[in-house]
Amino acid sequence: MQPDDVVKPVGRTALFTLLIALAGVALALRPQIIAIGPLQAAIQADLGVTHSVVGALSAVPILCMGIFAPLGAWLGRRVGPRIALSISVGLIVVFGLLRVASSGPIPLLALTFGIGLGIGLSGPILAMVVRRQIPSHPALGTGAYATGLVVGAMIAAALVVPLAGATDDWRRALAILSAAGLGSLAIWLLLGPRGGGMDRATVSPARIAWSHPAGWALGAIFGLQSVLFYGIAAWLAAVYIDLGWSTEAAAHLVAVFIGVGLVFTIAVPPLADRIGTRRGQLVASSVATLIGLIGLAAVPGSALVWVLLLGAGTGAIFPLVLTLPVDAGGSPGDVAATAARMLLIGYVLSATGPLALGLARDVTGDFGTSLWLLVILGVALVAMSAVITPERLHRIGSTRHV
Template identity: 35%
Template sequence: MRCAGIAYRRWSSACCRPPSVSDSRTIAAPRLWSSRQVLLLAGVLLIAANLRPGITSVSPLLVPIGASLGLSSFGLIALATIPVICFAALAPVSLPLQRRFGLETVVLGVLTLLCAGLAIRLIDAAPALFIGTVLAGSAIAVGNVLIPAIVKRDFAGRVGLVTGLYITTLYITASTAAGVSVPLAQASALGWRFALGAWAGPAVIAVVVWLPQLAHGATRAPLQYRGGGLALMARSPLAWAVAMFMGLQSLGYYAVLSWLPAMLHQVGISQAEAGLMLSVSTLVALPSTLITPSLAARSRDQRGLTSVVLAVTLLGYIGLMVAPGAAPWLWIVMIGLGQGAMFPLAMTFIVLRSNGPTEAMALSAFSQTIGYAVSIAGPLGMGALHAATGQWWPAMAFVAATVVPLLWFGLRASRPETISL
C-alpha cells in the first residue's frame, strides 16, 4: 500500500499494521429515510446544538466576569483556554468508553455531564465557574469525537447532507449564545451567571430526545475498535494532515472566539455591540457551513475548495490586524465566511478520508486529540501576546501567520485517499 508516495511495509499481524491508504471510497447508495433515522437525525442535531453555547456564551462576558470575581488577565486567559484543553486531553477517552458502553449510552452520559457543568455555573463563585467549565468542556470533547462515527455508521449515503446539517445547527446555536449573552445578563438579577447557566435547559431537551436511542443501541454491538488505533493513526501522513488541519483551523477559531469582543471593545465598540458582532460572524458562516460539506463530498479532490476558503479567511485576519476599527464589519464577515467553511471541511475530511465507521471514529479521536492540543495556542497565545504588549495587532499577526501551514496541511488532506485500519 502507498500513502503520499511512501510505501508502507507489510506487517505480519493485522492488529499492529499501520493504517493503509486507498484511492477509492465506498459510499452506500442513499435510501428512503426510516422513522428511526429521522429520530436519530433529530438527536444528532440536538447534540450539535449543545456543543458550542457553553463556550460562545462566555467570551462576550469576560470583562464583567473578571470584574465580578476579581479575576486577573491570566485568570481570564485560563477561563478562555479550558475548553480546548479539555478537547485535546479527553478526545481519546471516547474510544474506550464507546467500546465498553456503546455509542448511544456514551452520548447520553455526555449530555448528562454537560447539563451538570452548565448548571453549576449558576453558582456565584470562581471555583464553580471553573469547575462547571471543565465539566462542560469534557462532555463536549467526547461529543465532538462521536458524532462523525454516528454519521459514518448511520448516514453513510448522506455524509455531506448530514454533516452540513449538524454543523449548521452547531453554528446557529453558537451564534445565538454569543449574541444573547449580554442581553440575558442585563435582564436577570443573576447577571452573567444566568447568561451562562441558562444553556443547561437545551441540554435537558437533548437528553429527552436521545433516550429512545438507548433501546436501539442495546441491540447493536459497539463499533469494533482495535486497541492502539491512535498509535496506528500516528504512522499515517494523511492522518497527520487531517489532524493538523483540524488543529490550525481550530486555533484561529478559538482565538477569535475568545478575544474578538475584548479586541473590538478596546477600539471603542460597546460590549453589547461587540457580542453582536461575534454573533454575526457566526451567522454569516451559515451558508458556507451548509454548502461546504456537500461540495467536498461530491468532489474527489478538495484542494481548490480548500485554497479559496483559506484565502478569504486570511484577508479577514489581515484586516482585523491592520485596521480593526476602520471596517470591522467587513473583517468580521470575511472571517465568518472563511471559518464557517473550515470547520465543516475539517469534519468532512475525517469522514471522507476513512474507509468505515471504525476508521472514522479512530481518525476523529486522533484528529481532535492532536488538533485541539495545537489549538490551545490560539486563545492562550493571543491572550498572552496582548497581555505582554498591550496591543492586539501582534496577537492577530500570530493568528494570520498560521494560515501558511494550514494551507500546506489542507492541500495534503484534500487528496482523494482513504485510511483503513
C-alpha cells in the same frame, strides 16, 4: 468487510430524522465556550482576574476536546452512541449549572474542566454515528452536526449579553445556557438512532495509528482552523471594546461572525460531495479566512467586511475538516479512531489560542500582536490545506487494517 460496515440504506424520512437528531444534540456542545468572550468584562470585574484567566475559561474545554476524544471513541463502542452522547450532554448541563454557583477562579476553572469532559467525549461519537448510519452521505451527516454546533454558538453569542441583563449577571446568563442543554438531550433521546447495534457495543475496537504522517496532517489542519475560530470567537468582542465599541455592539459582531459561518456551514456540505475536490474546497475556505484576518489586523475599522469574510471561511472549512475521517474510510470503529486522533491533536493545539491571545494582550497592552499571530496561523492553514489529497486520506484508512 466487517459486520459493522453492513448498513441498510436509509429512506428519506429516516435520513431527515437522523440529521435533525445530530443537529439537535450538537446545539449543546459550544455555548459554554462561546459565551465567555462577550462576558469577559463582567467576569473580570466580578472575580478580579486577568485576561489570561478568562482566556483559560475558553481554553480548558478546547483542551478537553482533544484529551478526551480517545475516551469518547471508547465510550461509543462500549455503551453505544445513543447512551454515550446522552452522557456527554448530561455532563455539560450538570457541570455548567455547578460552575455558576462557584466562587473564585480555581473552582470556576475546575468545574469548567468537567464541562470540557462532556464536550470532549462527543466528537468521535458523532463521526461514528455518521459512518454507521449514512456512510454514503458523509458531508451531509457531518454537516448536520456541524450546523448544530454553529447554531448553538450563534445563539450563545447573540443572547448571552441580553441574558446577563443590565446588571451584567454572567452567572444568570451561563445558568440559562446550561439548562437549555436539556432540550438538546431530549431531541437526541427522541430522534436519535435506536437498535441496529447503536445501543450496544457492536462496533469493534480500532487501533489509532499514530505513525502515519497524513494522520498528523489531519490533526494539524483541524487544530489550525480551530485556533482561528476559537481565537476570534473568544476575543473579537474584546478587541472592539478596546477600540471603543459598546459591549452589546461588540457582542453583535461576534454573532454576525458566527451567523455568516452558519450559512456556509449549512450550504457547503450538500455541495461538497458533488462539486470540486476536498483539497480545492479546503484551500478556497482557508484563503478567505486569511484575507479576513489580514484585514482585521491591518484595517480594523472595516470590521463588518472582515467579519463577513472570516465567517464565510471558517464556516465553510469546519464541516469539510470534520468530513475528512469519514473520507478516509474504514469501519465505524476505524472512523471513530481517526476522528479521535484528529480531535486530540487538533484541540490540544487549538487550546493554546484563547489563552495565548489573552496573554499577549496582558503583556503588550493591546490586541495588535494577537491579531498578527492569527494571520501567521492563517498562512499555515492555507499551506496545510494544500497537502490534503485523496491518496493521503486513503492511506490512513489502509494503515489501520495492517
